[in-house]
Amino acid sequence: MKTIYKLFSLLSSAALLFGSCSRELLDIPQQGVQSEDNSYITDDDCLAATAAVYHAWRANWSGCGYTIGPCYVNLFWMLNTMADDMTDSGKQSEFANSTVTASNSWVEACYNGLYRNIYFSNIILDKFTPESPVKVRCIAEAKFFRALCYYELITLWGSVPKVDHVLAPEEYSIGKTEISELWKFVETDLSEAIDSGTLPSKSGIDDKNTGTRITKEAALAVLGKVYLTEEKFSEAKSAFDKVIKSGLYGLIPDMNDLYHMQANGCREYIFENVRKWDTANLYNPDAHLSAVQDGWYGLQDNWPFPGMFTTDGTQTYPFVDQMGWGGMNPTRKVYDAFVKEEGANSYRRLASCLVLEDLPSFGVVYTGVGSWRGNEGVFRFKWLMNQQDEIWNAWTGNLTNTPCMRYADVLLMAAEAAVRSGGSADAYVNEVRARAKLPAKSGVTFEDVKTERMLELCFEAVRFQDLKRWGDLAKECADKGKQIPTFMPGGIVQYTPNPDPAAGFQERGLLLPF
Numbered sequence: 001m002k003t004i005y006k007l008f009s010l011l012s013s014a015a016l017l018f019g020s021c022s023r024e025l026l027d028i029p030q031q032g033v034q035s036e037d038n039s040y041i042t043d044d045d046c047l048a049a050t051a052a053v054y055h056a057w058r059a060n061w062s063g064c065g066y067t068i069g070p071c072y073v074n075l076f077w078m079l080n081t082m083a084d085d086m087t088d089s090g091k092q093s094e095f096a097n098s099t100v101t102a103s104n105s106w107v108e109a110c111y112n113g114l115y116r117n118i119y120f121s122n123i124i125l126d127k128f129t130p131e132s133p134v135k136v137r138c139i140a141e142a143k144f145f146r147a148l149c150y151y152e153l154i155t156l157w158g159s160v161p162k163v164d165h166v167l168a169p170e171e172y173s174i175g176k177t178e179i180s181e182l183w184k185f186v187e188t189d190l191s192e193a194i195d196s197g198t199l200p201s202k203s204g205i206d207d208k209n210t211g212t213r214i215t216k217e218a219a220l221a222v223l224g225k226v227y228l229t230e231e232k233f234s235e236a237k238s239a240f241d242k243v244i245k246s247g248l249y250g251l252i253p254d255m256n257d258l259y260h261m262q263a264n265g266c267r268e269y270i271f272e273n274v275r276k277w278d279t280a281n282l283y284n285p286d287a288h289l290s291a292v293q294d295g296w297y298g299l300q301d302n303w304p305f306p307g308m309f310t311t312d313g314t315q316t317y318p319f320v321d322q323m324g325w326g327g328m329n330p331t332r333k334v335y336d337a338f339v340k341e342e343g344a345n346s347y348r349r350l351a352s353c354l355v356l357e358d359l360p361s362f363g364v365v366y367t368g369v370g371s372w373r374g375n376e377g378v379f380r381f382k383w384l385m386n387q388q389d390e391i392w393n394a395w396t397g398n399l400t401n402t403p404c405m406r407y408a409d410v411l412l413m414a415a416e417a418a419v420r421s422g423g424s425a426d427a428y429v430n431e432v433r434a435r436a437k438l439p440a441k442s443g444v445t446f447e448d449v450k451t452e453r454m455l456e457l458c459f460e461a462v463r464f465q466d467l468k469r470w471g472d473l474a475k476e477c478a479d480k481g482k483q484i485p486t487f488m489p490g491g492i493v494q495y496t497p498n499p500d501p502a503a504g505f506q507e508r509g510l511l512l513p514f
Contacts, residue, residue: 040127043134049124050138053145054213056117058273060110060149062402073109075152076402076461077328083463084476085334085454087485088327088374096374097481099502102513111157111514114149121146122166137198144199144214147189148222154182155229155465158511183230190223202248208265211272217243218271221410228413229469233421240414243270244428249407251435255351258406259383261399270405301328303379308370315363318387332376332485332493334458341451348436352382352458356491372487382459408432408456415449425449432456468510477505 039045062076080086081095088096094104124142128135153160162177162185193199199216211218224239243249250267257263265272302324303309311321330353338349350358355378359366389400411432415425425444429452433440436456441448453466467473481503483495498504 040123043132046124046128046135046138049120049127050141053117053120053124053142056113056120057145057148057404058402060113060117061404062273073106073113075110078106078110079461079464080328080459083467084480085331085458085463086380087329087331087376092327093374097484097498097500097503098477098505098509099481099498099500100509100512104513107512111153111512114153115163117149118146118163119166121149122163126166133198136196140193140196140199140219141214143189143193144219144222147186147193147226150182150186150189151222151226151229154179154186155468156512157514183226186226187223190219190226194219194223201246205248205250205267207248211265211269212274214271217246217248218405221270221405224410224417225405225413228417229465231420233417237414237417237421237423240410240417243410244414249410251407251431253435255348255435259400259403260386261389263403264399264401268407269401269403270407270410272404273402275399275401299323300325301380301383302326302385304370304372308367308372309359310365310367312363312365317362317384319362319364320385320387320390326372326375328380328459329372329375330378330380330459332378334454335378337451338455341455342436342438346436346438348438348455350381352380352455354379354381366491368491369489371489374485375487375493376485377487377491377493380459403460406460408435409460409462412449412453412456415444415452416446419444419446419449473510474505474507477509480505 040049060075062074077092078095081088081092086096092106094100095106100107121142124138125146128139130136130139150160150162159176159179160182161174162182163174164185167174193214194216199214199219200210201216202210220239220242224236224243227233227236227239248267249270252258252263252266252268257266258268263269264274302320304326305311305319305321305324308326309321309324311319335349335353335355338346338352342349354362356366385400411428415428418428419425425448426440426442429444429449430440432452450466450470450472454463457463464473467476481500482498484498486494486496488494
């Protein structure tokens with residue numbers, strides 16, 4: 001007992017001697033954990049939060065998504081198969097056949113992904129004050145991405161909840177917001193981002209670095225697209241003209257370079273999903289973290305190599321001929337539109353989609369065996385991965401940045417805004433046609449603009465929202481999915497009636513289900 005009392009006496013004396021210092025020495029922060037109170041303070045904190053916003057958008061638009069397997073969910077695929085220029089029989093068949101229901105896991109994943117992106121933006125807007133140039137710029141970028149996500153939500157789902165701050169648990173059950181209020185919210189976000197004075201402009205037309213983050217012109221282009229959707233044509237044209245007159249963007253000479261590594265950061269990309277790689281260590285998957293980078297896909301969307309197709313060693317395009325599942329196929333409708341407008345062997349058609357007759361000149365041999373469900377005898381060539389794009393295999397992804405909007409799109413949206421507000425669209429359209437090696441047009445009509453957009457931007461996830469904006473969705477997609485095509489041995493296309501009575505466009509197809 002004496003020993004115990006003595007020990008207690010010593011401890012008591014030590015406590016009196018060191019006082020509050022002992023409490024400070026014992027108050028050791030938990031290692032490896034950062035509390036919310038000290039997470040949103042510095043410029044570096046703000047940059048890290050902004051990186052999460054960019055990553056979320058990359059996953060949403062052209063990446064792996066969030067909830068269904070490693071590599072199956074993104075807006076690019078979904079939007080493409082919802083329109084009349086593409087079909088598919090794989091994971092996206094409900095979109096291709098116009099049979100989407102509320103239980104569709106793609107719809108749920110894309111909806112959740114957009115709100116996750118908004119949540120990350122709201123963290124920046126709620127937690128940081130505009131007290132430094134870095135933070136002001138990050139706040140502008142957060143507003144841009146929040147507006148961009150709401151553009152997708154409004155045009156695809158309609159009246160959705162407006163979430164303009166980080167929600168508390170008691171706010172999770174939030175109702176829908178009127179469309180007019182949502183558009184006003186989007187306009188305000190984009191206008192404030194533009195007016196912040198911190199979004200940079202490129203230093204020149206071939207500046208490959210500044211555009212890795214959002215520029216002032218990218219925000220103007222999206223604002224113009226919003227105005228165009230709202231049928232505010234004069235305002236839309238004004239926004240697009242500012243981008244065009246900046247002289248910082250242009251069309252690259254060869255369409256075949258688009259969606260390939262050599263076009264990364266090019267003058268035509270208004271903004272893009274950037275993927276950075278260790279170029280000294282290209283074939284080491286650990287050096288690239290391709291799953292984290294949300295790499296552009298190969299196996300899912302490559303032609304059925306080997307088996308149905310082989311290469312003869314003379315190919316003019318470096319096909320990835322080891323594997324392919326044959327997803328994301330053009331419709332015969334878009335091929336026929338190319339032939340009608342441009343002739344059977346036009347430069348732009350050959351840069352976009354091929355048919356059997358084209359294959360010998362590309363060094364591809366059709367074996368005549370096997371079947372290809374969901375294909376009408378037209379093979380997508382645009383954004384078909386090649387060997388230079390690969391990092392280490394066709395499944396994981398590649399070196400290619402994915403454009404979210406390119407300059408040709410801006411020119412043709414400006415043309416639409418001009419012609420729908422009573423002005424001339426000739427200059428805008430003819431710049432695109434010149435690159436396509438087509439003669440100029442005069443007196444360009446709204447129908448001419450529609451045709452140019454269909455052919456120039458086919459398979460680039462803009463057609464569905466174009467048709468909806470024009471009021472043409474029901475007409476152009478009336479029979480979508482009623483017949484399921486299969487490319488059969490010998491090159492014959494067989495059509496089978498879809499047994500699903502819901503197949504084919506119906507009014508419910510104007511909006512995705514919640």
